[in-house]
Amino acid sequence: MIRKVSIFDMPKAWRVDLFWSRVGTYSLNECWPYLGCIDKHGYGHVSIRTPFGILWRAHRAAFYLATGVYPQGFLLHRCDNRLCCNPHHLWLGTNDDNMADMVSKGRQVKGGRAKNASLTDKQAEEIRRLWRFHCRHPWDIQTTQAALARRFQTGTGTICCVVNGRSYCE
Ligand SMILES: [Zn+2]
Secondary structure, eight states: OOEEOOGGGSOOHHHHHHHHHTBOOOOTTSOOBBOSOBOTTSSBEEEEEETTEEEEEHHHHHHHHHHSEEOOSEEEESSOOTTBOOGGGEEEEOHHHHHHHHHHHTHHHHOSOSOOOOOOHHHHHHHHHHHHHHHHOTTOGGGSHHHHHHHTTSOHHHHHHHHTTSSSOO
């Protein structure tokens, strides 16, 4: 069942603008990466309030804001890029579709996510400092979680843990 919303049910315009300002938008064929906070599963982390509940993942919010269709079930990526918010790369699927999709992409046999390289306390402090900067300057692409992960040669999951204080606490 597809529930379509009217424009009046949409979040306020400035929130929509703020959301899209955190997405790198390119041509329709390219992936549009979410540049803000990344959750521990590697998806963009947002909270967009809708009449049907709160959307916590950037790609789900992107789909909702772009199409006006609330994603009831699974919202899958054609491009297998969890951060991608390009509505043209997203499709609504069932649980079976999701499993089939995972199997076809071999994700369930890969096991183990990006290894968590250990960071020193000093590096963790530096990451938190840069992230605080990013929160005030969300357009700065040098300090997104993905950029920090590359810079410190670790996974975005580790960066998210550090900035959210789930590990590496003094
Ligand atoms: Zn994509």
